[in-house]
Amino acid sequence: xxxxxxxxxxxxxxxxxxxxxxxxxxxxxxxxxxxxxxxxxxxxxxxxxxxxxxxxxxxxxxxxxxxxxxxxxxxxxxxxxxxxxxxxxxxxxxxxxxxxxxxxxxxxxxxxxxxxxxxxxxxxxxxxxxxxxxxxxxxxxxxxxxxxxxxxxxxxxxxxxxxxxxxxxxxxxxxx
Amino acid sequence: xxxxxxxxxxxxxxxxxxxxxxxxxxxxxxxxxxxxxxxxxxxxxxxxxxxxxxxxxxxxxxxxxxxxxxxxxxxxxxxxxxxxxxxxxxxxxxxxxxxxxxxxxxxxxxxxxxxxxxxxxxxxxxxxxxxxxxxxxxxxxxxxxxxxxxxxxxxxxxxxxxxxxxxxxxxxxxxxxxxxxxxxxxxxxx
Numbered sequence: 001x002x003x004x005x006x007x008x009x010x011x012x013x014x015x016x017x018x019x020x021x022x023x024x025x026x027x028x029x030x031x032x033x034x035x036x037x038x039x040x041x042x043x044x045x046x047x048x049x050x051x052x053x054x055x056x057x058x059x060x061x062x063x064x065x066x067x068x069x070x071x072x073x074x075x076x077x078x079x080x081x082x083x084x085x086x087x088x089x090x091x092x093x094x095x096x097x098x099x100x101x102x103x104x105x106x107x108x109x110x111x112x113x114x115x116x117x118x119x120x121x122x123x124x125x126x127x128x129x130x131x132x133x134x135x136x137x138x139x140x141x142x143x144x145x146x147x148x149x150x151x152x153x154x155x156x157x158x159x160x161x162x163x164x165x166x167x168x169x170x171x172x173x174x175x176x
Numbered sequence: 177x178x179x180x181x182x183x184x185x186x187x188x189x190x191x192x193x194x195x196x197x198x199x200x201x202x203x204x205x206x207x208x209x210x211x212x213x214x215x216x217x218x219x220x221x222x223x224x225x226x227x228x229x230x231x232x233x234x235x236x237x238x239x240x241x242x243x244x245x246x247x248x249x250x251x252x253x254x255x256x257x258x259x260x261x262x263x264x265x266x267x268x269x270x271x272x273x274x275x276x277x278x279x280x281x282x283x284x285x286x287x288x289x290x291x292x293x294x295x296x297x298x299x300x301x302x303x304x305x306x307x308x309x310x311x312x313x314x315x316x317x318x319x320x321x322x323x324x325x326x327x328x329x330x331x332x333x334x335x336x337x338x339x340x341x342x343x344x345x346x347x348x349x350x351x352x353x354x355x356x357x358x359x360x361x362x363x364x365x366x
Contacts, residue, residue, distance in 0.1 A: 015349045015351075016329075016330060016348060019324060020256075020327065021330065022329070046356045048245060048253060049246065050352055050359050051252075053355065054324055054355070055211040055252040056207065058210050058211055058214050059214075060206055060210045061206075061209060061214075061219075062206065063205065067223055068205060071201075071223065072202075074227065075201060075230050076194050079194045082234075082235075
C-alpha cells in the first residue's frame with residue numbers, strides 16, 4: 001500500500017481519534033503516524049479544538065457553592081501535601097548519602113588504613129580495633145540513613161492514605 | 177487574552193504555585209463540571225470528575241504544550257476523558273442505560289430552569305453548539321452525539337443505528353470537519 005494511501009486512510013481516523021472513540025489498535029496506528037506527520041498532527045489538533053468547543057458550548061450547570069469550595073480546599077491541600085512528600089524518600093536518602101559521600105569515603109579509607117597498619121608485624125591490636133570501629137561506625141551511619149529514608153517513605157504513604165480515607169468518607173457520606 | 181492568562185496559570189502550576197491552581201479552578205470548574213454532568217448525568221460523579229481533572233492538571237501542567245492547543249482545550253479534553261472513563265466503567269459494571277443525550281435536548285435543557293436543584297445557564301449564543309450543530313444533517317448530528325456524549329465507538333454506533341460501519345465513520349468525519357471549519361471561521365472573525 002502506498003504511503004499516500006496510508007496517509008489518506010489515517011486522516012479518516014483523525015476525527016475518531018479526537019473524539020477518543022477508536023479501538024486501542026486503531027489509536028496506536030494513528031498515534032504512531034501522527035508522531036511523524038506534521039500535517040496530520042495539525043489536523044488532529046484542529047479536530048480536538050472542535051471537540052473541546054462542543055464542551056465549551058454546552059449549557060452550564062452551576063455547582064453547589066459549598067461543594068465547590070470544599071473541593072477547592074481539598075485540591076489545594078493535596079497539592080501542598082504532594083509538594084512536601086513529592087520527593088521520594090529513596091531520593092532523599094540518596095541525596096543525604098551523596099552529600100556525606102566525601103566524608104564516608106575518607107572514613108572508610110581511614111578504617112582500612114588502620115586495619116592494614118595493625119596487621120603489619122607485630123600485630124597492633126589497638127590499631128585493629130580502632131580501624132574496625134571506624135568501619136563499623138561508617139556502616140551504622142549508612143544503615144541509619146537508609147532507615148531514615150524508609151521512615152520518611154512510610155510517613156508519606158500514611159499521609160496519602162489519610163487523604164484517601166478522607167475522600168472515601170466524603171463519598172460514602174454523600175451517597176447516604 | 178483569556179487563553180494567555182490560562183497558559184500563564186498553567187506555567188505557574190508547573191512551577192508549583194498553588195495559588196495558580198486555585199485561580200484556574202475558579203475560572204474553569206463550572207465548565208468542567210458542566211461537561212462531566214452532561215456526559216454522566218449525575219451531579220455527584222460530575223463533582224468527582226472536577227476534582228480528578230484539576231488534580232491531573234496540577235500534576236501534569238508541566239507537560240502542557242502551548243503550541244499544540246489552547247489551555248481550555250487541554251482542560252476540556254482531560255475532563256471529557258475522565259467522564260468517559262467513568263461512563264465506560266459504569267457501562268461495564270451494569271447494563272446501564274438512560275435516555276440518550278441529544279444535542280437538541282441539550283439545547284432545550286439550556287433554558288434557565290431549576291434542574292434537580294441546579295441552575296442552568298444559557299450557553300454563549302455564539303457557541304458552536306448554538307450556531308453550527310443545529311445546521312448539521314440529522315444523521316451526522318446523531319452519530320456525533322453518540323460519539324461525544326456516550327463515548328461509543330464507530331462499531332457500537334453502527335450496531336445501535338443498524339448502519340454500515342463505513343457510513344458511521346463518514347458521518348462523524350463530515351460532522352467534525354464542519355465543526356473544525358466553523359471554529360476556524362470563528363477564530364478568523366474574532
